[in-house]
Amino acid sequence: MQQFVRSRLAPTPSGYLHLGNVLSFAITTVLARQSGARVMLRIDDLDQRRVREAYVADIFETLAYLDIPWDEGPLDYRAYETVYSQIHRVGLYRDALQQLRAQGVVFACDCSRAAVRHEHPAGVYTGRCRHRALPLDGPGYCWRIDTDKADLPASMRYFIVRKKDGMPAYQLTSLVDDLHFGVDLVVRGEDLWDSTMAQLFLADTLGHQRFRQASFVHHTLLEADAGEKLSKSAGATSVHYLRNKGYSKTAIYRMVGEAAGLPQPISSWADLSPLISVFILPIRP
Numbered sequence: 245m246q247q248f249v250r251s252r253l254a255p256t257p258s259g260y261l262h263l264g265n266v267l268s269f270a271i272t273t274v275l276a277r278q279s280g281a282r283v284m285l286r287i288d289d290l291d292q293r294r295v296r297e298a299y300v301a302d303i304f305e306t307l308a309y310l311d312i313p314w315d316e317g318p319l320d321y322r323a324y325e326t327v328y329s330q331i332h333r334v335g336l337y338r339d340a341l342q343q344l345r346a347q348g349v350v351f352a353c354d355c356s357r358a359a360v361r362h363e364h365p366a367g368v369y370t371g372r373c374r375h376r377a378l379p380l381d382g383p384g385y386c387w388r389i390d391t392d393k394a395d396l397p398a399s400m401r402y403f404i405v406r407k408k409d410g411m412p413a414y415q416l417t418s419l420v421d422d423l424h425f426g427v428d429l430v431v432r433g434e435d436l437w438d439s440t441m442a443q444l445f446l447a448d449t450l451g452h453q454r455f456r457q458a459s460f461v462h463h464t465l466l467e468a469d470a471g472e473k474l475s476k477s478a479g480a481t482s483v484h485y486l487r488n489k490g491y492s493k494t495a496i497y498r499m500v501g502e503a504a505g506l507p508q509p510i511s512s513w514a515d516l517s518p519l520i521s522v523f524i525l526p527i528r529p
Contacts, residue, residue: 248281248459251429253307253314254418256288257299260482261306263500264433264466267523269312270500270513271463272431274520281429285317290330290337290417300324306483310493312513316425336420337412340450341405344389345380349449350405352378352385368398384408391445400442419443419455428458433465434525463523466503 253269255261276283287303289295301321307314318324344350353373355363363370371392378385387406396403404413412420418439422430432440440460447455479485486496494511501510506519516523 245279246459248276248279248429250284250316250425250427251276251281251431252284252286252317252422252425252427253312254286254288254421255303256291256294257296257303258291258294259299260302260479260484262481262483263496263503264481266306266310266312266483266496267466267500267504268431268433268463269307269310270516271461271520271523273312273513274517275431275461276429278517278520279429282315283313284425284427285314285328286421286425287318287324287328288330288414288418288421290334290411292331297321302484305487309483309487310496310513330417330421333417333421333424334412336424337417340416340420341387341412343450344387344405347449349390350380350387351376351390352380352382353388353402353404354378354382354385366398369402371402374402386413389446389449394445396441396445397438399438400445403442405446415439415442415446419446419450419452422458423447423452423455429461430458431461431463434462435465437462460527462525464504464525466500 251272253272255265273283275281285303285307287300289300304320318328341350351374355369355372357367359372360369361367363372369388373388374390374392380387386404386408388402389405391401391403403415405416407413421427430440440462444456447453483496486499491499497510497512497515501508501515504523506522510516
């Protein structure tokens, strides 16, 4: 297998971690160990309105309970808060935003979600504000990047790089963090394929061609009973809920394996190693 330097676990502390997170963490850990990569814990917490201390603590508790290791990043809440929070990297994100502004590739947009849906039934942004010449420093405007000449999925046309509150948006912060920490193995669920495409475009725009040398692995997701992906709002599938109900580590891994349709039970992340190809999706053209 190709050798890599660094991968990452990147949970968002907006809810308790669930079985789908466990599967993603396990896949990342297996691929990192197989390829010699170090695993970094990176907590994506820039949206401070949704962050709760209990959710951050749950990340450390869940990883410890399930014996999922990491080699770099915070070891506890204090280290996270004082050193590793994304708040401490806001300057890097704003530097990237200013570079995009200087290049003339962003435009201001005041469209609400309702307005976007009105323009397109699927909620795809059509570029309505691209030629309106709204001031970039206008209050309550987000910044969108001009993707008119890019071959991107519909969901990522003119994607947002700065939110209406002035804070950097996810696509930009995720890219800047991966560049900053030297991540060259990015493991994500299949639902984030469009994000990978957006971030590759953004890296090219900012002149970070080396980002294309990284490997991007997308994996299948666990589904809820209704055929939808698991979310942090699905309380009964959260590790926090299961732990409080007395489920052991082995029982939780068994649930993950059963939900994934594995032919044999698993009792740890390492048990996925010989089965890892079941989850990896082919690279899209």
